[in-house]
Amino acid sequence: MTWLLAAEEGAEPNPLVPHTVEIILGLVVFGILFFIVQKYVAPRFEKAFADRTAAIEGGMKQAEEAQAEAKAALEQYQQQLSEARHEASRIREEAREQGAAIIVELREQAQAESQRIVGQAHAQIEAERQQAMNQLRTEIGTLSTQLASRIVGESLEDEARQRRVVERFLAELEEQAPEGAGTR
Template sequence: MSSSILAAEELNPLIPHVPEIILGIVFFLILVALIAKFVVPSFEKAYAERTAAIEGGMKEAERAQDEAKEALEKYTAQLAEARHEAARIREEAREQGAEIVAEMRSQAQAEADRITASAHSQIEAERVQAIQQLRREVGEISTQLASSIVGESLEDEARQRRTVERFMVDLEGSSNGSAN
């Protein structure tokens, strides 16, 4: 029976032989040692580099984001300042326009006053000239009329002037009396 048990043990392909198990364990341990010595450090190094790169990238992204925020705040401040400056310039232009309009109006009013004064003085000069001419003509006509009525010549210039003056004073008095 022992030979049949031995023959049965040797013939069973499912049960491995002890030397094969020991040799498999030794090779497995050698393989694990080689992997632990050569492969694992490479994986750990790659993992560390990748972790460092990710952390560095995150820090760089945070720094870039902070810089972007600062730039946005600076841009917003500059934009607000530019808007304020534009509003100030518009207000100055509006004020200057109002000043120019007021100055032009005052210049136009001064020019109109000057033209009016000049016209009044010219009219007054023409009125005085017309009155003098009218007095001469009325004097001549009245002298002729008086000469024909009196029948004598009023050639004396002084007498003629006095007569005309008296006639004009009487005429002005009667026109002023009727105008009131």
Template sequence: MITPVTDVIPLASNFLVPNGTFIVELIAFVIIVFLLFKYIVPPIDRAMTARQDAIRQQFADLDKAKEEANSAKDEFEAQIADARKEAARIREDAREQGAAIIAEMREQAQTEANRIVEHGKTQIEAERQQAVASLRAEVGALATGLAGRIVGESLEDDARQSRVVERFLAELETGDPVAAVQATPAQQPQAAAVAEAPVREFPGAVKAPADGSQPDGYIVKGNAESMLYHAPGGRWYDTTQAEYWFRSEEDAIAAGFTKAGTRKKSAE
């Protein structure tokens, strides 16, 4: 059997068979690769390595900054806590100092008030003593003279005058000056002195009995020395010893007497 003969492809046109162009291209590729790894890749690799190192350093710096921030935060919180404690202590100290100052000021105020009160009492007592001394000096002579005129005897004796003044002032403090005069040690002889005095006649009046009794129907007391009369209910009615008795105030006024206490009011 005879095999048919096909067309044969020349070797120069087969791409699988290396030729001169292929070899040149291969050599050029190798040179390019060499140049790349020799001059291009190392700088790029170094740049990438440096970038990675920079990124790692940044992360490290970030971690360090975070740690420092946390440490600063803890320190700040500790300082805040200390500041709060210090502020609380200062407030407590201020409160205690304020309370102490208030207590001291109250004590000083109370002491000053007590001193003022005591000073006032002392001053009042001194003024009282001064007033009593002045009253004794001014009223003593009047009291002894008036008492002497009432009882009809002299009270120039110092001891007697002193007793009269003391009793007069004591009665003045009770608000009864007439009783002060009539309460003198010479009060007992007063009735006799009145009885021995010259009898004066007044219309509508009767002379007081020697025993000091009150005549029937006569209710108004009269004093011829002062020409004053005392009606029942008057301030000095009970303590006044009558020289004359009247049936009524009208009789006393008709006889020339004046009601006790009205002269002072008229003068005012």
């Protein structure tokens, strides 16, 4: 209060105490400035903050979506890789089975071919044996006829007679031969 009294007495004004007009004018200017800031500047700041927040949240959302897509792509890749491995395993197993089947088939073919060759060889041997037996019979017949002609002293040139003599001689030989010796 002493400062009010000092102002009334005409004493020199205190430099620390502002004038009333300055206070009123300062309040009016402050009110106008507050109104302008409130009306124009604050909404722009809030809009800028909202835009920035939306951009950040949008970026985070996009990052999450990209991460989810990457995770889905990785899972799909792993699934495809697993399917490819299973497919490769299945193909290898089929190839093994086919190889085994081919080997079995080739063995069967080889056995059939060897049996055919052995059968042909037996047939050929049997045919050659029969041919040799026939030749042998013919030669034995001729020799025995010549021998008998010399022994008997008469000619056995009659072919029918020769055949009968030879067949009788061979039949006697076969009877005398031990069993199984004549056949093979």
